[in-house]
Amino acid sequence: MSPRTNDGEPEPTRRASARPAPTTGKPATGEPDSGRPVADPGHPVRTTGPDSGAATTTRSVTGAKPGSADADTRTATESATGAGTATVADGDAGPGSDADVDAEAGAHVAAEADTVVHGDGGAGAVAEVETGAGAGSVAHAEVEAVADTDVETGADERVAAVRRAGAAGRRWRAAQLSACAAMLAVALTAGAVALGAVHDGRNVPVATAAAVSPGLLASGDLDSSITALQAHLRTQPRDFGGWATLGLAYVEQARTKGDPSRYPQAEQALKRSLSLRPDNDQALAGRAALAAARHDFAHALDFADRTLKQNPYSERALCSRIDALVELGRYDDAEEAVKSADERRPGVPVFTRFAYVHELRGDVTTARRVLDRALAASTSPGDIAYVASQLGQLAWNQGDYTTALTHYARALAADENYLPALEGRARAQAASGRQAEAIAGLELIVERYPLPGPLVELGELYEARGGEGDTAKAENQYLLVDAWTAIARANGVNADLDTALAAADHGDRATALRAARDDWSRRHTVHTADALAWALHVNGKDAEALPYARQATATGYHNASFLYHRGVIEKATGHPADARTHLAAALKLNPGFSPLGARAARTALKTLEASK
Numbered sequence: 001m002s003p004r005t006n007d008g009e010p011e012p013t014r015r016a017s018a019r020p021a022p023t024t025g026k027p028a029t030g031e032p033d034s035g036r037p038v039a040d041p042g043h044p045v046r047t048t049g050p051d052s053g054a055a056t057t058t059r060s061v062t063g064a065k066p067g068s069a070d071a072d073t074r075t076a077t078e079s080a081t082g083a084g085t086a087t088v089a090d091g092d093a094g095p096g097s098d099a100d101v102d103a104e105a106g107a108h109v110a111a112e113a114d115t116v117v118h119g120d121g122g123a124g125a126v127a128e129v130e131t132g133a134g135a136g137s138v139a140h141a142e143v144e145a146v147a148d149t150d151v152e153t154g155a156d157e158r159v160a161a162v163r164r165a166g167a168a169g170r171r172w173r174a175a176q177l178s179a180c181a182a183m184l185a186v187a188l189t190a191g192a193v194a195l196g197a198v199h200d201g202r203n204v205p206v207a208t209a210a211a212v213s214p215g216l217l218a219s220g221d222l223d224s225s226i227t228a229l230q231a232h233l234r235t236q237p238r239d240f241g242g243w244a245t246l247g248l249a250y251v252e253q254a255r256t257k258g259d260p261s262r263y264p265q266a267e268q269a270l271k272r273s274l275s276l277r278p279d280n281d282q283a284l285a286g287r288a289a290l291a292a293a294r295h296d297f298a299h300a301l302d303f304a305d306r307t308l309k310q311n312p313y314s315e316r317a318l319c320s321r322i323d324a325l326v327e328l329g330r331y332d333d334a335e336e337a338v339k340s341a342d343e344r345r346p347g348v349p350v351f352t353r354f355a356y357v358h359e360l361r362g363d364v365t366t367a368r369r370v371l372d373r374a375l376a377a378s379t380s381p382g383d384i385a386y387v388a389s390q391l392g393q394l395a396w397n398q399g400d401y402t403t404a405l406t407h408y409a410r411a412l413a414a415d416e417n418y419l420p421a422l423e424g425r426a427r428a429q430a431a432s433g434r435q436a437e438a439i440a441g442l443e444l445i446v447e448r449y450p451l452p453g454p455l456v457e458l459g460e461l462y463e464a465r466g467g468e469g470d471t472a473k474a475e476n477q478y479l480l481v482d483a484w485t486a487i488a489r490a491n492g493v494n495a496d497l498d499t500a501l502a503a504a505d506h507g508d509r510a511t512a513l514r515a516a517r518d519d520w521s522r523r524h525t526v527h528t529a530d531a532l533a534w535a536l537h538v539n540g541k542d543a544e545a546l547p548y549a550r551q552a553t554a555t556g557y558h559n560a561s562f563l564y565h566r567g568v569i570e571k572a573t574g575h576p577a578d579a580r581t582h583l584a585a586a587l588k589l590n591p592g593f594s595p596l597g598a599r600a601a602r603t604a605l606k607t608l609e610a611s612k
Contacts, residue, residue: 222256225249243273244282248316251286251293256419258451258484260491266290267492281311288320292327295494297523300324315345322353329524331360331555348374348383352390359394360526362556368394384414389421396428397558399590404428419445423454430461431592439465452481452498457595459506464595478506494519500531505596509538526552526562534565542572553582560586560593564601571604580608 229246233239247269254262267290273283288303301324307317318341325334335357341350351374359367371394375387392407405428411421422445430438442458459477462470481502485495496519503512516535519528530552536545549566553559567583570576583605592598 222249222252226253238276240273240276240280241282243269243276244280244286247273247283247286248289251290254491255293256449258449260484260488260493263290263294263491263493279306279310281307281314281317284310285314285316285320288317288324292320292323294492295327295497297324297327301328313344315347315349318345319349319353322350322357326353326357326360327523327525329526329528331357348378348387351377352387355390355394360555360557362558364394364398364558381414385411385418385421388414389418389424392421392424392428396424396431397560397590399431399560399588399592401428401432401592405432419449423457426454427457430457430595431590435461435465446477446480450480450484452484452502455481455484456502456506460595464599478502482507494522497528497531500535504531504535504538509535513539513541520548524551526555526557526559530559530562530565533569537565537569537572542569545569546573558589560590561597563589564593564597567601568604571608576608576611580605583608 226246226249229242229249233242233246236242247266250262250266250269254260254266266286270283270286270290273280273286277283284303284307288300288307291297291300291303300320304317304321304324307314308321311317318337322334322337322341325331325337338350338354338357342354351370355367355370355374358364358370368391371387371391375384375391378384378387388407388411392404392411395401395404395407405425408421408425408428411418412425415421422441426438426441426445429435429441439458439461442454442461445454446458455477459474459481462474462477481498485499485502488495488498496515499507500512500516500519503509503515513535516528516532520532529548533545533548533552536542536548546569549562549569552562553566563582563586567579567581567586570582571579583601586593586601587598587605
């Protein structure tokens with residue numbers, strides 16, 4: 001984030017390559033000072049979330065097109081400030097002004113506004129669809145009971161709904177998976193709506209043209225901003241900037257709170273913005289972010305390119321374009337895109353993406369150096385939590401758990417509710433042998449955010465612990481992963497990669513392979529290659545799996561799971577020397593990379609060593 005002058009204008013931010021190294025006692029190296037996208041632990045790119053959305057830290061700009069006629073009137077905010085505050089802006093004299101709310105548009109616009117603001121057809125519709133899929137009358141009754149209770153009691157009941165879903169799953173998995181999904185959908189949406197409009201006792205207004213920052217993730221500020229926007233749009237339903245911002249806020253809420261039912265609302269809000277002012281760059285950038293959140297990266301790239309034709313300096317579009325190229329496996333193009341973005345809009349969002357592109361190439365030294373510099377340049381709590389979490393993830397990937405925990409502690413000191421830091425801390429604790437702390441932390445996380453990553457991690461920790469009832473507890477977590485993916489698909493999310501990763505080890509293997517093949521048909525990333533290789537392996541197709549396992553490790557990306565998968569597949573295909581090399585490399589790189597996978601890797605390596 002760039003510092004601000006006394007008159008409120010941002011000072012020019014120098015390009016990453018021109019930024020001096022911070023005064024840390026380390027020599028300056030001339031490396032570009034850049035960063036990487038929002039963390040999505042356990043998933044391919046830090047933009048998917050639960051993985052799912054392409055969130056970026058946004059800075060204040062008062063006109064993204066230098067020299068354009070509307071440069072001085074365009075509204076923007078410092079949306080990643082510590083308090084997350086801004087002012088509701090009605091100053092654009094275009095279709096968003098009060099003067100344009102006339103009798104001709106009034107009734108229709110108000111009705112449409114109410115639909116988007118209140119989210120008709122959200123999780124309740126998902127519940128109805130899912131229960132109609134054959135769950136039976138008992139499941140339907142349970143869903144109705146959850147819906148009635150959650151609407152009344154809000155976020156606290158979400159925990160009970162998740163637990164009821166798990167209990168029902170143990171009774172009979174196949175018949176009421178759809179009911180489980182429905183209950184989880186109702187619980188998530190009720191919790192998101194009931195989180196309230198006040199955080200720490202402060203009302204938080206929002207600027208209608210502001211993008212939403214990862215500094216607001218997992219905090220009440222985002223929900224307060226949505227509440228304020230909803231109230232604003234009820235009185236000014238033709239504010240195209242307000243609709244664009246509301247759409248982006250819904251994307252963030254869906255991604256960070258594990259609530260895919262918000263995506264249709266986001267789409268309606270963004271379409272409403274475009275109907276009021278076609279091709280406005282705020283809404284186009286929002287469509288790019290929404291497409292990325294739904295894992296539709298081809299359309300994310302299209303919308304990002306359309307945005308940049310309107311506004312070549314749109315930070316969100318520049319970052320969404322990088323994210324889409326990375327997620328499509330077009331790494332050379334992504335490297336060029338991040339260089340271009342660094343020239344146009346240097347700052348924490350671009351810096352973090354620069355580091356991730358280098359990490360995917362195996363250049364961990366540069367990734368760490370530029371993240372250190374990005375952290376030194378961060379001033380707001382949101383940016384500090386964001387970048388420190390990326391440093392924690394990078395350290396964990398290299399098996400440096402002490403450093404990882406230090407970075408996560410710094411992130412949580414800036415924002416105690418920052419989900420990537422909470423999850424990362426639990427993972428590092430587990431890898432360090434602090435199993436009880438890790439389980440307790442993950443149990444708190446999944447009660448609030450029942451997302452695939454922490455659900456699988458918690459399930460595997462239960463299995464590794466092996467206490468009384470732990471098998472049933474683990475099964476419950478995996479059932480909820482299936483429920484989440486069902487909800488995600490019902491709300492337009494491509495959940496193939498999540499399905500493949502979870503189902504290969506903890507679900508239906510045929511489903512895992514089908515999902516992995518489908519995902520590979522759309523994009524060729526190292527993560528999709530690894531998922532397809534492993535899905536082929538668990539289905540007994542090791543000869544077909546081996547080329548994909550090799551492709552997953554071809555860029556030099558330091559990922560112990562990839563090395564483990566490759567070693568196991570090489571062992572199965574009669575390449576014992578290669579198998580020993582890659583299994584040993586996985587355990588040397590990150591000996592606690594997975595509660596169950598690391599144990600299996602050690603067993604396989606011992607078998608290979610004994611047979612030499």
